[in-house]
Amino acid sequence: MISTIFRRGAGAALALAVMCGAAAAIDISGAGATFPYPIYAKWAEAYRKDTGNGLNYQSIGSGGGIKQVKARTVTFGASDQPLKAEELQAAGLVQWPQVIGGIVPVINLEGVAGGDLTLDGLTVAKIFLGEIVKWDDAAIKKLNPKAKLPSQPIVVVHRSDGSGTTFNFTNYLSKVSPDWKSKVGENTSVEWPVGIGAKGNEGVANNVANTKGAIGYVEYAYAKQNKLTYTKMVNKDGKVVPPSMETFQAAAAGADWSHAEGFYEILTNEPGAKAWPITAATFILLPKEPKSEADAAEALKFFSWAFANGGKMAEELDYIPMPKPVVELIKKSWANVKSADGKPLLH
């Protein structure tokens, strides 16, 4: 009896020692976009095993991430919507893309399987503007001469919460449709002309899966996990492409990062025969003169580690790692993150 108590006591002491040990290690904090949350969480877990240092990431949305890093309440912020160079300058932040993903239109149409249907940007814009209201519209028929399209009303499903996914989707529609640009525009949330709003990627995925005749847009991973019917798209070069790692990578490769100030580059409607038109990067924001130099240095170490070791984990979760030359550019830009005496934090 006494020995059990002793053993328990020893166990508790051991647990306490382990917890103290963990508390002594540096825990960096980040907040922002929900889209990269799964991969950041996975990286953080592997990083803790490697180095003993942890990462506490709150997926509160891109807008929240921008606000918190501007207020310096977190070590870094994360956003799917990059900040413009002026805004970075004003807030004293550096910015770089961390990982890339794809946004795909998903549909629920009887007799139409994944990849059977092809759409182009202008048609998608017209559907989301409420100008095309039936699936057997001439514009859709023209793109799909072989498909059997029912005379069914189209139910548009969009995000109801503010979202980086919405920003990239509406940015793409604004690029391909002047009508969309003037009537609706691009933002993390917009005044949708038609349709029902659903919360989160999973909300859109579920509403499309439940509603006959529905069309929505989700991150590729959600379409895959929920086995939703995705469409092919006509890209900027006029080629029909399916959503896949290969076509997302082609879009990422086509982007000219070297001339983008503050890495302000949106990957929608990129040129290239194989480029998927609605590809999106997600960004990290870090103060140039951090409040805690130790935390900021640790954050840079973490992202450097993620660039070096995290590629395979990203691919497992259907994200695309940044191309090598871009990583080199990003690492050079980190020289702007300086300590109080003006020296770069990470050499």
Next chain:
Amino acid sequence: MTRAAAVIVLVILAGVIVSLVYGSMPAIQAFGFGFLTSQAWNPVTENFGAAAAIYGTLVTSIVAMVIAVPVGLGVATFLTELCPHALRRPIGVAIELLAGIPSIIYGIWGLFVLAPFLQSHVQPALISAFGDIPFFSTLFAGPPYGIGMLTAGFILAIMVLPFIASISRDVFETVPPVLKEAAWGIGATTWEVMRYVVVPYTRVGVIGGMMLGLGRALGETMAVTFVIGNAHKISGSLLAPGTTISATIANEFTEAVGDLYTSALIELGLILFVITFFVLALARYMLMRIEQKSA
């Protein structure tokens, strides 16, 4: 001590009002009174109006009360007058458990179970049944999305039911047996005993329960967000997607970049506060009128 505690409540309330008003000043200055009547909700051009959210809040709450009040009173009547004694406790506990389920669970259940069911079975029936009757044909105009104002009202009804049912049951049990026995004695039916003895005796408590329920229905956020469709539009049809004040705030606050956008959301919060205040004031006034009449 006790006075200090009471004063603290007033201070907190004043603090909430002041911070809400302060936070919504930019939006009040930009849109003025038009905020209440405008249906616009455009984050790109920063043009906001609260009409659609106010409309949705009131309509879903009304739908919820129309369903929950008769059912709740029925449940309370059954439990106090008709139910076999062995069943009273299990049913009573089950009703109270309904109040303990977190609202996010109602939301998920509504989205995955109730909405598909309404979409495939109930809504088409409603559309065809009321299609030829004026007024009702606009109220139940299709297409059946599954989610929408009616579904949100239905979820809210389930959520406020335990408030109404268990408070009504508790106050029904306070009726002195001698009053009821007197009524039975002169040959009254159960219905007449309820209608002329129990309900008049307990009306203050019953109305209190209803107001608690209404308060919850007006402010409920998560469950509604899942099933209402979140469209900033006023539509005559109950089947159409809409939005409520609290759903709008919950959906958009985290990503509201820009001061005017944030401020417009805070002003929505202020409006909800005022609506709730007026509803409670109205309830007090009704109670006063009833008490004066009976005195």
